[in-house]
Amino acid sequence: MSQSGTDQRAVVLLSGGLDSATTLAMARAEGFDCHTLAFDYGQRHRGELAASAAVAEQLRAAEHRVMNLDLGAIGGSALTDRAIEIPSETGAGIPVTYVPARNTIFLSMALGWAEVLGAWDIFIGANAVDYSGYPDCRPEYIAAFEQMANRALRATVEGEGYLRIRAPLMDMSKAQIIAAGHDRGVDYALTTSCYNPDEAGRACGVCDSCRLRAAGFAEAGVPDPTPYQD
Amino acid sequence: MSQSGTDQRAVVLLSGGLDSATTLAMARAEGFDCHTLAFDYGQRHRGELAASAAVAEQLRAAEHRVMNLDLGAIGGSALTDRAIEIPSETGAGIPVTYVPARNTIFLSMALGWAEVLGAWDIFIGANAVDYSGYPDCRPEYIAAFEQMANRALRATVEGEGYLRIRAPLMDMSKAQIIAAGHDRGVDYALTTSCYNPDEAGRACGVCDSCRLRAAGFAEAGVPDPTPYQD
Numbered sequence: 001m002s003q004s005g006t007d008q009r010a011v012v013l014l015s016g017g018l019d020s021a022t023t024l025a026m027a028r029a030e031g032f033d034c035h036t037l038a039f040d041y042g043q044r045h046r047g048e049l050a051a052s053a054a055v056a057e058q059l060r061a062a063e064h065r066v067m068n069l070d071l072g073a074i075g076g077s078a079l080t081d082r083a084i085e086i087p088s089e090t091g092a093g094i095p096v097t098y099v100p101a102r103n104t105i106f107l108s109m110a111l112g113w114a115e116v117l118g119a120w121d122i123f124i125g126a127n128a129v130d131y132s133g134y135p136d137c138r139p140e141y142i143a144a145f146e147q148m149a150n151r152a153l154r155a156t157v158e159g160e161g162y163l164r165i166r167a168p169l170m171d172m173s174k175a176q177i178i179a180a181g182h183d184r185g186v187d188y189a190l191t192t193s194c195y196n197p198d199e200a201g202r203a204c205g206v207c208d209s210c211r212l213r214a215a216g217f218a219e220a221g222v223p224d225p226t227p228y229q230d
Numbered sequence: 231m232s233q234s235g236t237d238q239r240a241v242v243l244l245s246g247g248l249d250s251a252t253t254l255a256m257a258r259a260e261g262f263d264c265h266t267l268a269f270d271y272g273q274r275h276r277g278e279l280a281a282s283a284a285v286a287e288q289l290r291a292a293e294h295r296v297m298n299l300d301l302g303a304i305g306g307s308a309l310t311d312r313a314i315e316i317p318s319e320t321g322a323g324i325p326v327t328y329v330p331a332r333n334t335i336f337l338s339m340a341l342g343w344a345e346v347l348g349a350w351d352i353f354i355g356a357n358a359v360d361y362s363g364y365p366d367c368r369p370e371y372i373a374a375f376e377q378m379a380n381r382a383l384r385a386t387v388e389g390e391g392y393l394r395i396r397a398p399l400m401d402m403s404k405a406q407i408i409a410a411g412h413d414r415g416v417d418y419a420l421t422t423s424c425y426n427p428d429e430a431g432r433a434c435g436v437c438d439s440c441r442l443r444a445a446g447f448a449e450a451g452v453p454d455p456t457p458y459q460d
Contacts, residue, residue: 100345101341
């Protein structure tokens with residue numbers, strides 16, 4: 001069932017965070033039927049799965065799916081390994097919250113679903129400005145994934161088209177992202193960014209992700225709807 | 231604990247089939263400590279998981295892991311969807327046994343594990359000769375994945391090295407593969423290739439995979455240890 005005027009399908013990676021919610025709103029504004037995909041990979045921050053479902057509904061995704069991912073089996077990240085403490089300050093280099101090959105794994109799953117759906121566009125909220133040192137958030141990575149994807153696909157081999165990896169936030173500041181989503185009706189109260197929320201889902205306000213988010217709202221001049229811990 | 235003389239680690243994708251068993255034997259012969267990875271993705275052919283563990287032990291892998299993969303959530307293949315019948319004859323074009331983005335997903339998981347292990351080599355039994363029309367078994371696909379991987383990795387961004395996707399079987403015929411594995415001590419009785427085995431694990435002898443395998447043993451002049459259904 002189409003919810004847009006184009007019948008064009010897209011797969012949108014939707015984490016429940018601010019960036020991917022904005023990305024979904026931008027894809028919807030282009031007229032895509034958006035099939036949203038979230039991952040349950042044992043993340044400590046369980047609230048993001050509920051957030052992604054709420055965002056998908058608010059922005060009228062055609063379909064929202066959650067895929068179980070056994071990332072804990074390969075280890076290596078503070079986001080999935082509870083023995084590693086989450087850092088509260090932005091340091092130099094790549095943070096311990098890095099998940100090995102995360103975007104590659106997420107995009108690979110999106111690629112498989114895109115092929116099944118006949119979608120030629122995959123949207124991801126990757127951002128090179130506030131990217132916290134994740135190498136798989138850079139434009140050269142996205143371009144390389146797109147090239148690989150077009151050598152992996154049955155439809156490409158058969159000459160039917162070209163799959164695009166769309167990262168519309170790539171060169172935007174956090175404030176620009178918030179302004180863009182605000183203009184397109186994103187309810188940011190539904191989104192969650194904190195690496196270390198309390199049991200009620202309230203943000204810590206001190207982790208890298210909270211700091212970037214709060215500064216973005218301030219700079220954009222948009223009221224920050226984030227519930228913070230006392 | 232190193233089981234070779236080099237202390238070099240490699241991740242080896244190990245399906246329990248003939249090709250990946252041979253690939254593991256070739257990696258071991260190069261002196262790698264091999265960390266083998268199999269996937270439980272809801273495949274109809276459950277016996278391949280037991281086969282991969284047996285092959286890993288026989289060829290003295292340093293470690294064997296099985297990762298759960300929720301591929302059924304994106305559908306689209308006769309190998310995971312029991313409503314689609316397995317074809318018994320080799321036809322034109324790409325078969326319905328194609329799993330969307332399968333090698334991309336498998337290699338992505340291997341990439342994450344390689345990063346955690348500090349491994350610079352990932353081995354996959356991809357083969358362009360007997361490849362049954364899977365686009366992600368071609369050399370141009372493997373090269374594109376390698377390029378993408380080296381833009382995704384923390385260690386590459388930090389200039390520490392270059393990750394290689396190794397597909398040593400790429401240009402070999404099935405007979406050459408069997409001869410190479412036979413020379414390196416692979417016990418092919420432990421491997422399984424059939425898309426449609428019976429409950430005892432015996433091969434059907436008529437699916438694409440069985441036909442290619444049987445012809446390979448005959449051409450290599452190696453006795454075929456495969457148990458077939460009556």
